[in-house]
Amino acid sequence: MSGQxxxxxxxxxxxxxxxxxxxxxxxxxxxxxxxxxSFGALAGGYLVLTAEFVAWVQVLIYVGAIVVLLLFGIMLxxxxxxESADLDSGNRxxxxxxxxxxxxxxxxxxxxxxxxxRMPLRAGGGSAEELGAAVFRTWVLPFEVLSVLLLxxxxxxxxxxxxxxxARPEAGAAADEEG
Amino acid sequence: MLEVVVxxxxxxxxxxxxxxxxxxxxHKVMAHMQGRLGPMYAGAFHGWAQxxxxxxxxxxxxxxxxxxxxxxxxxxxxxxxxxxxxLVLLVIPVGPGGQVALDLGPGIxxxxxxxxxxxxxxxxxxxxxxxxxxxxxxxxxxxxxMSYELPMVFAASSVAMAAGTLSLQGVVDEWRWYWxxxxxxxxxxxxxAGLAELRRPPFDMPVxxxxxxxxxxxxxxxxxxxLFLLAEYAGIVxxxxxxxxxxxxxxxxxxxxxxxxxLWTLIKVGxxxxxxxxxxxxYPRMREDQLQxxxxxxxxxxxxxxxxxxxxxxxxx
Numbered sequence: 001m002s003g004q005x006x007x008x009x010x011x012x013x014x015x016x017x018x019x020x021x022x023x024x025x026x027x028x029x030x031x032x033x034x035x036x037x038s039f040g041a042l043a044g045g046y047l048v049l050t051a052e053f054v055a056w057v058q059v060l061i062y063v064g065a066i067v068v069l070l071l072f073g074i075m076l077x078x079x080x081x082x083e084s085a086d087l088d089s090g091n092r093x094x095x096x097x098x099x100x101x102x103x104x105x106x107x108x109x110x111x112x113x114x115x116x117x118r119m120p121l122r123a124g125g126g127s128a129e130e131l132g133a134a135v136f137r138t139w140v141l142p143f144e145v146l147s148v149l150l151l152x153x154x155x156x157x158x159x160x161x162x163x164x165x166x167a168r169p170e171a172g173a174a175a176d177e178e179g
Numbered sequence: 180m181l182e183v184v185v186x187x188x189x190x191x192x193x194x195x196x197x198x199x200x201x202x203x204x205x206h207k208v209m210a211h212m213q214g215r216l217g218p219m220y221a222g223a224f225h226g227w228a229q230x231x232x233x234x235x236x237x238x239x240x241x242x243x244x245x246x247x248x249x250x251x252x253x254x255x256x257x258x259x260x261x262x263x264x265x266l267v268l269l270v271i272p273v274g275p276g277g278q279v280a281l282d283l284g285p286g287i288x289x290x291x292x293x294x295x296x297x298x299x300x301x302x303x304x305x306x307x308x309x310x311x312x313x314x315x316x317x318x319x320x321x322x323x324x325m326s327y328e329l330p331m332v333f334a335a336s337s338v339a340m341a342a343g344t345l346s347l348q349g350v351v352d353e354w355r356w357y358w359x360x361x362x363x364x365x366x367x368x369x370x371x372a373g374l375a376e377l378r379r380p381p382f383d384m385p386v387x388x389x390x391x392x393x394x395x396x397x398x399x400x401x402x403x404x405x406l407f408l409l410a411e412y413a414g415i416v417x418x419x420x421x422x423x424x425x426x427x428x429x430x431x432x433x434x435x436x437x438x439x440x441x442l443w444t445l446i447k448v449g450x451x452x453x454x455x456x457x458x459x460x461x462y463p464r465m466r467e468d469q470l471q472x473x474x475x476x477x478x479x480x481x482x483x484x485x486x487x488x489x490x491x492x493x494x495x496x
Binding site: 027030036056063065124127 | 292305332
């Protein structure tokens with residue numbers, strides 16, 4: 001194993017370990033903080049694979065925005081210091097089974113798909129220029145479809161959060177109001 | 180190898196020295212602007228040694244952790260708040276021709292991403308203190324970061340579009356004098372959003388001392404509190420450095436760019452730091468709703484307008 005592979009494997013161990021702690025810890029805020037560690041290790045993994053741009057965007061969006069949003073939500077609703085007894089759901093074994101099955105399926109697909117094929121890493125292969133060219137030339141249609149999906153969810157969120165937009169009254173109900 | 184060691188030593192020295200200089204300047208500038216004397220005896224001349232005395236005082240205080248606090252998170256928080264600014268300092272170029280500790284390709288994104296991580300330290304402190312005022316402060320920190328991160332990233336993207344690169348070094352190389360009017364809106368948005376992210380007055384609602392004591396830092400004392408203070412001043416240095424590099428042409432000056440580049444950078448950073456102090460003295464604290472309104476109703480649309488302006492001119496030229 002080369003040094004790169006060892007670092008990558010270690011980062012993987014940290015990412016998976018922290019992710020397991022996220023779901024097993026009984027302390028709500030600790031779960032969010034372990035998520036930071038997991039995302040950080042993931043970003044480190046991208047760095048080892050020369051995808052510099054993706055790595056820093058991962059830190060900017062997930063650590064800087066998503067986790068902060070999560071922490072804000074936890075603090076706004078409840079932020080108990082210490083363990084919460086009611087964090088375990090009765091479905092934990094079913095959830096564990098689904099998680100393991102999903103992981104097994106994904107790993108099988110990757111292993112079957114690539115076997116022992118190896119991609120040589122070259123410096124700058126994951127730079128912003130290469131990524132931009134790929135997204136806006138080869139993959140421009142999926143990219144635009146995703147944008148439309150995000151726009152739709154944005155509009156939906158605004159509609160849901162605005163209390164001054166009421167459901168349109170039925171014809172009969174409107175007549176009653178006028179009468 | 181030697182070059183790397185020298186550069187790292189210089190960055191460490193800058194990290195140790197510049198925040199203290201800003202802190203000292205803040206004491207003296209505020210004292211002059213508000214016509215108050217302040218401590219004038221330590222070290223004889225204008226009380227220059229007061230900062231050293233403060234440092235000694237912080238160092239000899241007892242290390243107190245509240246009984247109900249979450250010990251690990253409580254102790255970790257000052258480090259999480261401080262270290263990111265040291266990392267950002269690594270990528271800020273001070274002069275032409277590789278006068279930077281670490282020349283990263285996507286340097287702009289690195290700087291913004293790592294600066295965002297520093298805020299988690301304040302949120303951790305707010306939660307782990309087991310104090311309702313700290314918790315309120317932590318929430319306000321989180322709310323402030325979420326609203327001001329967006330215009331900051333937009334303003335920085337506008338410069339990246341104009342320069343056609345994400346490298347901080349590359350941005351300064353491409354910089355021309357007419358960028359000053361062209362990117363003016365972006366510069367103001369970036370600087371204001373950065374101030375809000377650092378929780379500097381007038382954006383110091385999260386630490387509002389007259390209503391929630393000292394927000395997330397209420398329960399901290401001694402060295403840990405000093406680390407939070409140091410993080411604030413290091414944050415000022417980093418924000419002024421980034422604004423200089425992105426919007427004010429970094430090491431480019433009216434003459435002797437190559438020889439005196441580092442001096443131009445330092446002068447610009449110094450002037451911006453003075454502006455930060457001046458703003459603190461001049462403006463009253465903004466209310467929480469005013470803060471959110473400024474971010475969403477002014478800075479985000481302004482930064483989008485700047486992005487459009489940059490795009491149009493970039494294509495037209």
